[in-house]
Amino acid sequence: MDQDTLRILLREAVRETVAEVLQTVLELDRTAFLQVHGGRRNGYYPRKLETAFGQVDLKVPRDRESRYYPAFLKPYARRLVDVGEVAVALYAAGVSQRKAAEILSLLLGHRYSHETLSALTDQVLEAAGAFRTRLLPEEMAFVYLDGLSLKVFREGEGIVRESVYVALGIAPDGERR
Known part of the structure; x- marks a missing residue:
């Protein structure tokens, strides 16, 4: 078996382990929520989440009254890693947007266009500008x-x-x- 095949198999095993751990955390989080707030379980809904080890498929648990939401997931977020923070860090280090897109695709296993990175960088820089000009x-x-x-x-x-x-x-x- 060559190194590339071994690397792919290892990455897949780590991704599956991450998916299992996240699924267990979701189950435990819902159980703790229901013990504190009361209520009943009400199945799951599917959700894809991008992690540092690739995309994982999760079954997000829910309760009957729709009061539970997982503590570590942000609503509508599809990435566990904040791509905006990574993009700005690469931008600040002087990495071109095209090269940053390549680096992120290697790190996260998902291809981001340089236009997407440009939009993310602009959004973060706009928030930083608003912070700098706020009234004290x-x-x-x-x-x-x-x-x-x-x-x-x-x-x-x-x-x-x-x-x-x-x-x-x-x-x-x-x-x-």
Whole structure:
């Protein structure tokens, strides 16, 4: 048996094990929910979920009153790994979108187009921009300021030094912002 065949068989075995573990976690989660909140079991519905080891088919349990939802699954999410975070990390490291699409297809076993990665990156950068321009409260009990210098890849410029400033404020009620 050659190494490629062995690698494929091993990846498939790991994917099946991940599917079995996730299915067990779903069952235990529903049982715990029903013990606390009461109610009765009401079958399953199918769901595909992309993991780091490939796509797995799950039977998501439900209850009769439709109050239960698995704790570790986000509604309508189809990926256990946040592709947006991985895409932004690759983008920040200076990896092209086409190369990032290839890397993600190797890591997740699913092909993402460079257009999809571009849309994900734009969405995350838009959220970061909204965070940066939000209004801050007028009063702070303490303010901690710091900064560091990093090497960053800029298209057309190569690697340049950028300063990253960190500001941490403690409100009078003790909340960190």
